[in-house]
């Protein structure tokens with residue numbers, strides 16, 4: 484559990500401090516006392532400080548937030564638990580994650596949300612905020628009492644894993660989310676167009692003899708939802724955008740309403756359908772990896788502010804499950820440990836955006852999406868909570884199973900050489916993770 488006894492005092496010294504929420508980007512020290520940020524200024528005194536983090540050459544930013552992870556608990560503990568998944572989060576530099584509701588049972592009543600919060604309280608290594616299910620048993624037929632879910636502690640509503648599909652149900656969900664002042668997060672997949680679909684519809688699916696998944700199965704859902712959300716005045720968030728075809732629809736919707744947002748994942752920013760070649764089930768993911776043109780369009784959408792949130796969709800599966808034939812293997816790949824350098828690879832190392840924009844998409848923007856900015860998360864402010872991530876942007880490292888802190892290692896990025904890594908994480912004023920060249924240490 485998160486230690487409620489923070490260090491007396493920590494000084495993070497000599498880094499480049501980037502806080503997109505306030506526009507700060509300067510060489511500064513950050514002083515932490517008793518769980519809150521005490522000062523952000525150059526040359527703060529080190530005398531009497533309990534712990535000093537040398538951040539020379541490093542980026543110091545608000546604790547990273549991932550608004551889309553699958554912790555699998557309850558019901559999928561062989562794949563991941565709240566304990567193991569939050570270890571993976573710390574290893575990747577995250578101080579806060581939002582857990583998706585496709586668990587068994589799903590958090591679809593206030594009681595179940597409260598049970599989940601008790602589990603989080605008992606075992607999580609970082610902050611975890613639940614996203615509750617939109618429909619009863621997450622089966623898309625009857626709407627849950629969204630107001631009571633939010634009152635119990637849910638920070639957003641989603642049936643992730645499946646789209647909330649019937650028009651009237653979706654409209655009612657959007658109205659309830661508006662009343663409760665939370666975002667609806669949609670898994671954008673037209674179920675009628677994707678029966679038996681295993682990968683992107685195109686030349687590769689034809690060659691492999693696998694059922695294709697058209698891009699319009701995503702864009703048509705976003706088109707319907709966005710116009711509905713604008714009509715209702717609700718906050719609507721498109722999860723894990725995969726298709727170029729979705730981008731102009733999102734851009735037009737965002738022209739009309741600031742309440743329409745979207746996220747991109749490390750895999751849709753870095754991989755194409757070619758990764759499925761050889762029936763590689765580690766690249767089987769929902770929505771599927773698409774073409775090079777789609778991948779580049781997602782990157783451009785981030786560069787141009789159409790997509791403003793980065794989210795891993797961390798989806799652990801056991802090795803046994805992923806050894807099934809491609810059309811039977813489960814969808815999903817892990818993301819927490821490798822996310823930061825993969826975002827940097829697609830967006831910063833290509834020159835599309837700089838580190839401040841990347842950090843904005845990983846801190847204050849997801850915080851606002853989930854109302855966590857109201858708790859002071861996603862920003863570095865004197866007097867605010869001391870959640871801080873220290874990043875070495877130049878560290879090159881090989882991604883392999885040894886680098887994973889969660890229970891599962893299903894990732895098509897295994898064996899890749901990555902650049903950039905979180906080297907220290909402070910949660911609630913306590914140093915919870917440090918990486919050194921000799922290896923990682925989660926306190």
Ligand SMILES: [Zn+2]
Nearest residue numbers: 643644670722
């Ligand atoms: Zn999803």
